[in-house]
Amino acid sequence: MENRLNYYQIPREEWRSFYRDHYVPLSSRELMRIKSLNDVISLKDVEEIYMPLVHLLGMRMEARNYGQNQLADFLGIKHKPTPFILGIAGSVAVGKSTVARLLRDLLTEIFPNKKIQQITTDGFLYPSEELKKGHIMKRKGFPESYDMKALINFINDVKNGLPAKAPVYSHQVYDRVQGEYDLIDQPDVLILEGINVLQLPSNQQIFVSDFFDFSIYVDADEKLIKKWYMERFDLILDRAKDEPNDYYHAYAIGDRDVARKMAEDVWHDVNHKNLHSYILPTRNRADLILNKGENHLVDELYLRKFV
Numbered sequence: 232m233e234n235r236l237n238y239y240q241i242p243r244e245e246w247r248s249f250y251r252d253h254y255v256p257l258s259s260r261e262l263m264r265i266k267s268l269n270d271v272i273s274l275k276d277v278e279e280i281y282m283p284l285v286h287l288l289g290m291r292m293e294a295r296n297y298g299q300n301q302l303a304d305f306l307g308i309k310h311k312p313t314p315f316i317l318g319i320a321g322s323v324a325v326g327k328s329t330v331a332r333l334l335r336d337l338l339t340e341i342f343p344n345k346k347i348q349q350i351t352t353d354g355f356l357y358p359s360e361e362l363k364k365g366h367i368m369k370r371k372g373f374p375e376s377y378d379m380k381a382l383i384n385f386i387n388d389v390k391n392g393l394p395a396k397a398p399v400y401s402h403q404v405y406d407r408v409q410g411e412y413d414l415i416d417q418p419d420v421l422i423l424e425g426i427n428v429l430q431l432p433s434n435q436q437i438f439v440s441d442f443f444d445f446s447i448y449v450d451a452d453e454k455l456i457k458k459w460y461m462e463r464f465d466l467i468l469d470r471a472k473d474e475p476n477d478y479y480h481a482y483a484i485g486d487r488d489v490a491r492k493m494a495e496d497v498w499h500d501v502n503h504k505n506l507h508s509y510i511l512p513t514r515n516r517a518d519l520i521l522n523k524g525e526n527h528l529v530d531e532l533y534l535r536k537f538v
C-alpha cells in the first residue's frame with residue numbers, strides 16, 4: 232500500500248485480502264443469485280473487490296450510528312436513526328449505475344433486515360422541453376441542466392425520514408418520464424448515483440454531498456470510458472431496432488457507421504467536455520476512488536485516510 236497525501240493507494244491484490252478473516256463470504260448459491268441480478272460484473276470482482284467494500288460500508292454504518300447516538304446523548308434527546316447515504320460519482324458510461332445496482336443487491340443480501348434503495352440523479356435533469364427553451368439541449372449532463380434545488384430538497388426529505396419522490400429519466404425516451412417517480416421511503420441505506428453528486432453548484436447554499444455518509448468515485452482511463460460509451464451505444468441501437476417509439480430508432484434502422492459517427496461526436500462535444508470541466512475535478516472529494524481497467528476489472532483503489 233502506497234501512502235499518498237490524502238489517500239491510501241491500494242492495489243487489488245492487497246485490497247482483496249482485507250477483512251478476509253472477519254466476514255462470511257457469499258455462498259456459491261448467493262453468488263449465482265447476485266450474478267443473475269447483475270450479469271455484467273465479474274464474479275471475481277464481486278468476491279475480491281465489492282465484498283470487502285460492503286464490509287467496509289457495514290463498519291462505516293456502525294460507526295456513524297454510534298456517533299449519532301453519542302450526539303443524541305450529549306443533547307439529551309432521543310436518537311432517531313437516519314438513512315445512510317452513499318453517493319456514487321464518475322463520468323458518463325464509466326459504470327456508476329452498474330456498481331450502484333450491485334452494491335444494492337450485495338447490501339440487501341448481507342443485511343437482510345435493512346431496507347436498501349437506489350436511484351440515479353438522471354431524473355433531476357430538466358425535461359427536454361425546458362432544456363430546449365433555455366438552448367441547453369446540447370449541455371445535457373452539465374451543471375445547468377439539472378434542477379439541483381429539487382435534488383437537494385429531495386435528499387433533505389430522505390435524510391429527515393420523510394417519503395420523497397424521485398423523478399424517473401429514460402434513455403429510450405431521452406427525457407424525463409412524465410408522471411413516473413421512484414418512491415424513497417425511510418430506507419436504511421440510499422445509494423444515490425450520478426455524474427453530479429460531488430459537485431458544488433455555485434448558486435446553492437448546501438451541496439448534495441453534505442448529506443453523504445460515504446462517497447465513491449468510479450474512475451477509468453478516458454480511452455476505456457469512450458470505448459464503453461460506444462459499446463453501450465451499440466447495445467442501445469440493437470434494442471431500439473424493433474421499438475419505433477425509441478429515441479434511437481431512426482439511428483438503429485439506418486446506417487450503423489453514420490450512427491456511430493454521431494455518437495462519437497456526442498462523446499467528444501458533450502460528455503468528454505463535461506468530464507474534464509465538471510466531473511473529474513470532483514474526484515478528490517470522494518472517500519473511495521475505484522479505478523477500473525480493461526473489461527471493467529478494478530485494478531486499484533484509493534481510500535481517503537482521514538475520516
Ligand SMILES: Nc1ncnc2c1ncn2[C@@H]1O[C@H](COP(=O)(O)OP(=O)(O)OP(=O)(O)O)[C@@H](O)[C@H]1O
Nearest residue numbers: 271272273322323324325326327328329459463527
Ligand atoms: N463492472 C462491469 N462489468 C462489465 N460491464 C460493465 C460494468 N460496469 C458497466 N458496464 C457496462 O458499461 C456500460 C456503461 O455502464 P453504466 O450504464 O452502468 O454507466 P453509467 O456510469 O451509469 O452511465 P450514465 O451516467 O450514462 O448513466 C454499460 O454497457 C454497462 O453494461
Ligand SMILES: CC(C)(CO)[C@@H](O)C(=O)NCCC(=O)O
Nearest residue numbers: 323353371372426497498501502
Ligand atoms: C443522462 C446523462 C447526462 C447522465 O447519465 C448522460 O447519459 C447523457 O445523456 N448525456 C448527454 C449526451 C449523450 O447523449 O450521451
